[in-house]
Amino acid sequence: MYDMNNLSKLKVLDEQAPEPMKAFWAFNDAAFAEGALSKLTKELIALGVAVTTQCPYCIELHTKAARDAGATDAQLSEAAIVAAAIRAGGAVTHATHMFKK
Incomplete structure (x- = not known):
């Protein structure tokens, strides 16, 4: 089941659920940004x-x-x-x- 190529299918989520996925990516980027x-x-x-x-x-x-x-x-x-x-x-x-x- 594990195959890094599966991650290319994240674009389906981006396309089919654009608002929640935009929120997810923004949250992820903020969480991993340099800070404290x-x-x-x-x-x-x-x-x-x-x-x-x-x-x-x-x-x-x-x-x-x-x-x-x-x-x-x-x-x-x-x-x-x-x-x-x-x-x-x-x-x-x-x-x-x-x-x-």
Whole structure:
């Protein structure tokens, strides 16, 4: 199912739902614009989210964007490990719900 060529079909959404898609693209552009957080930091956050949501499109796109922003292998690795720790922490803390009396 995963094929980066599928992203070329986003234009169908742009054509068939132009107003919501314009709003989406504007939101996306604003979210990733340089601000209080650097472009690199934002891309590392995006990668952490992408790894935990297991979206191969996002992983590929944001890895490239992070690298373009100067990310090193060490930074990419740490972002993935932090994301994994948060995901694991959620599972562990939610496990406490099993022990309600």
